[in-house]
Structures are given as C-alpha cells and as structure tokens.
Amino acid sequence: MMKPAQVVMALAALAQPTRLAIYRLLVARGPDGLAAGQVAEKLKVSPATLSFHFKTLSHAGLLDSRQDGRFIYYAANFTVMNGMVAYLTENCCGGNPDACKPGNK
Amino acid sequence: MMKPAQVVMALAALAQPTRLAIYRLLVARGPDGLAAGQVAEKLKVSPATLSFHFKTLSHAGLLDSRQDGRFIYYAANFTVMNGMVAYLTENCCGGNPDACKPGNK
DNA sequence: TCCATTGTTAAACAATTATTAAAATGTCAG
DNA sequence: CTGACATTTTAATAATTGTTTAACAATGGA
Numbered sequence: 353m354m355k356p357a358q359v360v361m362a363l364a365a366l367a368q369p370t371r372l373a374i375y376r377l378l379v380a381r382g383p384d385g386l387a388a389g390q391v392a393e394k395l396k397v398s399p400a401t402l403s404f405h406f407k408t409l410s411h412a413g414l415l416d417s418r419q420d421g422r423f424i425y426y427a428a429n430f431t432v433m434n435g436m437v438a439y440l441t442e443n444c445c446g447g448n449p450d451a452c453k454p455g456n457k
Numbered sequence: 458m459m460k461p462a463q464v465v466m467a468l469a470a471l472a473q474p475t476r477l478a479i480y481r482l483l484v485a486r487g488p489d490g491l492a493a494g495q496v497a498e499k500l501k502v503s504p505a506t507l508s509f510h511f512k513t514l515s516h517a518g519l520l521d522s523r524q525d526g527r528f529i530y531y532a533a534n535f536t537v538m539n540g541m542v543a544y545l546t547e548n549c550c551g552g553n554p555d556a557c558k559p560g561n562k
Numbered sequence: 563t564c565c566a567t568t569g570t571t572a573a574a575c576a577a578t579t580a581t582t583a584a585a586a587t588g589t590c591a592g
Numbered sequence: 593c594t595g596a597c598a599t600t601t602t603a604a605t606a607a608t609t610g611t612t613t614a615a616c617a618a619t620g621g622a
Contacts (some may be wrong), residue, residue: 382550445487
C-alpha cells in the first residue's frame, strides 16, 4: 500500500501539462522507453526543462531510466500509477463499489 | 474523452494532502456525501481552508454539491476520476496493455 | 425579527514551482 | 587526447499556491 505522501508526489508530478505529455508518450511507448532527446524532439521541450521534469517524474517513481551509451532512456513504470489509482478508489462507497464504476452519472 | 487541461486540473486538485484526504473521505462515503462541517470535523481543517479546497475540487469536476437547509453536502463524482485514469492509460504500450497491468515489476 | 449556526469570500503573506540561460558533466568517435 | 554530442546542474526570475484572519452571506429556530 502506498503512503499518502507518495500518492501526492505522483499526482503532483503528473499535474503539469509538459510532464503529463511526457508520461503519456512513455506510457504509449511501453517498456523500451525513449531517449531523452527523442522526447525533447517529439514534445518540443528544451533539454534543461525536460531534464527538470524527468527528475520530478523519476523522483515520484513514475519513470525508470537506463543509460545506453551517450543516451539515457526513460520508460514509464506502471507500479506507482496503479498504486495511485488503487489508493484513490480504496474503500470506495464504503465497500459497495458499484457506484464508482464508469457508466453512472 | 477528456482534454489534457481537464486532466491536469483534476490531478492538480488531488495533488495536495488535505484535498486528497477530503476526496478519499468522500469516495469512501459514496453518493450521499457529507456536509462541509462533518468533513471539517473529521479532518481537523478550518472552515475557510476547507472551503478553498472544496472550490478547487469542485472546479476540477471531482466533487458535486447540494444544499440541504443550512448544510452543504459534498460528494465525490467518479466520472472525472475515471476519465483521468482512462486518459493516463490510453494507448498503453502501443496497444499491448499487458505490460501496464498490476503485477509486473 | 433577532440571533446563532453554516459556510463562503477577500486580503495578505510565506512557500513552492516552471522556465530560461549558462556552465558543467559524462560519453563516445576519430 | 581532442572535439562533438547528450544530458544535467546551477542560479535567477516570474508565477502560482496554501494558510490564516477577518469580514461577509444565507439559513432556520425562538
């Protein structure tokens, strides 16, 4: 189970347009990830800004990174996001989760 | 489908300890919700601070409210959170979502 | 109507955050 | 070793955010 502070950190990391776009791009990419420069090119973000955001996302546990030569590959780590969602819906509706599912007004 | 700005707003609304606690309390409570004062008492938050956070959460679409006499009841609205989660996992792993599910390192 | 209760709003301040530019680190090819 | 490339770090600035206090509505019982 995640601690509240971890969940807040993950939510805060995603609550910024550039970082949300970075994360989504890497979610779509899957486990192989993308090099920092490829992300910068796709999203038109300056290297320094991107590095700052990578650090925020990594520190929140949302990204993994590995070095390959001169490149650093970043990939989404789904564990934290799954934990975040679980935390939010925990004990939903006092144990009667029907009311929380998609498809009810 | 939610727009990125809506998702960012919802994430930002939840990315704060007090608001996360408010939201979780109301998620657990379910559709009936709780009066503002009951939330204040449970979470030991001053009325003004609570009102500020209610506004942020409501503006993000995460809470519904209804007035009943002198009381205002707030309840979690699950539509936005479900949309938020859907947005985050959309096109996960390039259409091979096995890698995103809970239970993989 | 009067008054206590419930909740919101406004103003002010401290603290945090995003971005840029510049300098620094690390890595490989020749 | 040297030079070019990929990314990070630092420092500085502008903008946003959370909390408090005090004052302000709105509701309903006596």
